[in-house]
Ligand SMILES: NC(=O)c1ccc[n+]([C@@H]2O[C@H](COP(=O)([O-])OP(=O)(O)OC[C@H]3O[C@@H](n4cnc5c(N)ncnc54)[C@H](O)[C@@H]3O)[C@@H](O)[C@H]2O)c1
């Protein structure tokens with residue numbers, strides 16, 4: 001039995017995961033699903049955003065299909081109890097340190113991209129984002145200065161093993177693509193980034209077939225809009241990867257199109273759209289389910305060894321898009337459900 005933990009979460013999370021599951025049920029009818037509470041939805045019922053039972057389910061499952069967490073109702077809660085802590089806790093507890101975030105322009109989606117069509121057409125990259133370190137997981141706190149001013153701090157920190165293991169994923173990924181790896185950092189200012197760069201250069205010795213380059217993150221953000229076609233595989237830290245992937249999504253048409261895989265040392269992975277719970281459109285049936293459907297495809301490929309089924313889903317999304325299926329974020333008027341139906345029809 002292959003068990004999929006479905007953690008739908010908050011806002012549009014349940015809307016988009018329901019549609020991804022419909023697609024999975026057609027392509028891989030033998031999978032078994034078990035749902036778990038997560039995020040604000042879990043806090044409301046249990047007083048914690050990541051209940052023990054959910055973590056146990058995630059540990060037991062072969063893979064996790066995740067929607068999104070985050071609910072403005074809980075914005076005032078102390079950090080440890082906020083819905084977002086659930087996804088951070090899952091990534092950390094399960095050792096999911098490598099986050100693959102591919103961005104490519106589906107044929108016909110030029111009109112939705114923030115870029116000129118001829119530039120948009122060139123985007124085909126993957127961001128390999130480190131996911132369990134950096135300012136996200138360094139020491140945090142609040143203090144007072146001697147003068148009584150309030151201070152907030154988050155330590156940016158990486159050790160060499162953390163950098164080396166994500167660098168290996170970066171090089172390994174580049175090898176399966178066009179053989180070019182760009183390491184993005186801020187080594188002109190940050191000590192963390194200088195270590196990052198040193199270690200990436202050391203790891204590069206194991207991959208003579210991959211061409212390595214470095215770029216500062218501010219330049220990378222600019223180049224992503226100017227000429228995204230120059231990028232193949234980008235390896236970067238947790239915070240830079242978070243920001244660059246949202247930016248890349250709009251180059252490729254919409255944040256509603258970008259999938260992700262969070263992977264560790266074992267075959268288990270957590271698969272989620274890169275977007276959040278989108279409280280501004282939640283409950284309206286307007287969310288684009290493609291990012292989650294494509295995340296389900298990544299799950300079949302990376303955790304379940306079913307690359308052919310993943311290809312089938314990706315081709316069906318491509319077909320639906322090329323035939324003009326569009327949710328509101330893509331300039332159309334299809335509902336979440338109707339968009340998924342167009343994907344199902346394309347299978
Ligand atoms: N992994 C996660 O669970 C995750 C990721 C990002 C943000 N969040 C959380 O989500 C909440 C909202 O955050 P935000 O507004 O900054 O980011 P967001 O990604 O939820 O939304 C940003 C904008 O993109 C739109 N959008 C997002 N997904 C869409 C989709 N599938 N279809 C159409 N439009 C879509 C939204 O309507 C909104 O206008 C916050 O609580 C945040 O912390 C969670």
Ligand SMILES: CC(C)[C@H](C(=O)O)[C@@H](O)C(=O)O
Nearest residue numbers: 070084087088242274275276
């Ligand atoms: C919700 C938040 C913790 C999360 C992150 O920053 O990793 C989100 O923005 C993402 O991209 O998955």
Ligand SMILES: [Mg+2]
Nearest residue numbers: 242243246274
């Ligand atoms: Mg993000």
